[in-house]
Amino acid sequence: MRRLRFSILVLATASCCMATLLAAVGDGQWRTRVPERARLQANPLANDRDAVAAGAKLFQQNCASCHGNQAEGRSKRPNLHTDRVKHATPGELEWLLKNGSLKNGMPSWSRLPEPQRWQLVAYLKSLP
Amino acid sequence: MTRFAAKLQYLSALLIAMCFLTKAGSAQETYFVTYSHEMEEPGNLEVEFKSVAGSPSGGNSFVGSALALEYGAKAWWTSELYLDGQSTSGESTIFTGFRWENRFRPLLEEHWINPVLYVEFEDTSADKSLLEVVGHDGLADFAEHNDRSEKKREGELKLIFSSNVRGWNFSENIIAEKNLANEPWEFGYAVGASRPLASKAGPKPCVFCRENFLAGVEMYGGLGDRPSLGLHHTSHYVAPALEWRMPSGTSFKVSPGFGLNDYSNRFLLRFGVSYEINQIAARLRGH
Numbered sequence: 314m315r316r317l318r319f320s321i322l323v324l325a326t327a328s329c330c331m332a333t334l335l336a337a338v339g340d341g342q343w344r345t346r347v348p349e350r351a352r353l354q355a356n357p358l359a360n361d362r363d364a365v366a367a368g369a370k371l372f373q374q375n376c377a378s379c380h381g382n383q384a385e386g387r388s389k390r391p392n393l394h395t396d397r398v399k400h401a402t403p404g405e406l407e408w409l410l411k412n413g414s415l416k417n418g419m420p421s422w423s424r425l426p427e428p429q430r431w432q433l434v435a436y437l438k439s440l441p
Numbered sequence: 442m443t444r445f446a447a448k449l450q451y452l453s454a455l456l457i458a459m460c461f462l463t464k465a466g467s468a469q470e471t472y473f474v475t476y477s478h479e480m481e482e483p484g485n486l487e488v489e490f491k492s493v494a495g496s497p498s499g500g501n502s503f504v505g506s507a508l509a510l511e512y513g514a515k516a517w518w519t520s521e522l523y524l525d526g527q528s529t530s531g532e533s534t535i536f537t538g539f540r541w542e543n544r545f546r547p548l549l550e551e552h553w554i555n556p557v558l559y560v561e562f563e564d565t566s567a568d569k570s571l572l573e574v575v576g577h578d579g580l581a582d583f584a585e586h587n588d589r590s591e592k593k594r595e596g597e598l599k600l601i602f603s604s605n606v607r608g609w610n611f612s613e614n615i616i617a618e619k620n621l622a623n624e625p626w627e628f629g630y631a632v633g634a635s636r637p638l639a640s641k642a643g644p645k646p647c648v649f650c651r652e653n654f655l656a657g658v659e660m661y662g663g664l665g666d667r668p669s670l671g672l673h674h675t676s677h678y679v680a681p682a683l684e685w686r687m688p689s690g691t692s693f694k695v696s697p698g699f700g701l702n703d704y705s706n707r708f709l710l711r712f713g714v715s716y717e718i719n720q721i722a723a724r725l726r727g728h
Contacts, residue, residue: 378719
């Protein structure tokens with residue numbers, strides 16, 4: 314019985330630690346968190362003729378369910394035809410795709426290989 | 442062919458049919474046992490069917506299966522419910538129980554190594570889904586006849602480390618499992634590496650292009666229990682894995698696993714199919 318109580322205590326403690334860790338991690342405006350080196354990074358696929366089309370395809374596969382087929386936003390998910398996206402540097406957008414903004418519901422897309430993230434950036438920068 | 446196996450086939454066929462009808466996001470992990478730091482996208486529900494078939498020496502052939510419902514509660518929190526079953530040749534076909542797991546990403550940005558905390562409760566009996574190997578799990582377990590009277594209520598903790606580097610994913614899991622009855626902690630491990638066959642996407646939709654395939658390998662096994670920590674009387678497996686992510690978002694994966702010592706099953710064959718229902722909560726609300 315003591316061991317059972319000990320096991321429950323360990324599981325409860327682990328859960329509390331996780332909640333505390335999550336509460337301790339703050340999240341401000343994502344652009345303010347982008348390191349300078351990432352911010353200044355140019356899109357290596359900017360001159361790739363296929364990058365926008367490939368990025369559009371990736372957008373439909375990975376992003377459209379939240380942001381809408383035309384990136385117009387859906388439900389509470391943001392519209393991407395905004396000044397914030399237009400004025401963001403390619404490096405900032407790639408950083409956001411890689412890191413996400415987990416606290417605000419934007420998942421990390423680090424599982425996409427880096428060239429695919431740059432293809433997505435090329436598509437986002439091509440939005441009217 | 443047992444009735445349960447026939448039902449599993451129907452279920453598989455149903456899932457496959459749904460795959461072609463459902464517009465979905467891409468599926469999750471290439472591995473069967475190892476976890477990476479990929480989380481389910483918030484609001485999405487992934488339905489996955491996994492099976493493992495084995496023919497242990499000294500025991501009867503079996504098919505273990507799990508239906509997994511994975512929901513992205515938050516971008517940093519994924520919750521998953523498994524319903525497990527198994528069919529053993531010459532014995533019986535049974536529902537073996539359920540497990541409920543939660544994964545949390547404590548660090549909200551991407552790092553060179555990303556920790557994930559995993560907590561699971563499971564209530565199973567005679568389970569053969571082999572979703573993890575811990576303690577002294579091994580061949581002897583498969584020689585036992587199906588006995589649902591032996592209930593296992595277990596808590597499980599995993600510390601998951603995972604990195605995405607130059608298109609590769611490297612994941613390492615440390616597992617600690619405790620039968621909530623009076624049994625010692627058991628330990629295990631799982632490690633894996635995978636990558637897509639092409640890192641750039643082509644401009645046109647395609648089904649069989651290299652970017653839709655991922656290849657990887659994972660290795661997993663037991664590390665004994667608290668009184669006898671170590672590799673003595675533990676089983677270990679190495680398993681290459683191949684995943685095909687269709688443009689519709691459906692994913693198929695297959696993995697032959699090879700036992701690395703006499704205490705392991707010589708060969709395991711795993712198969713998985715999954716599809717993702719995007720923004721299920723919003724759909725239910727009619728948005």
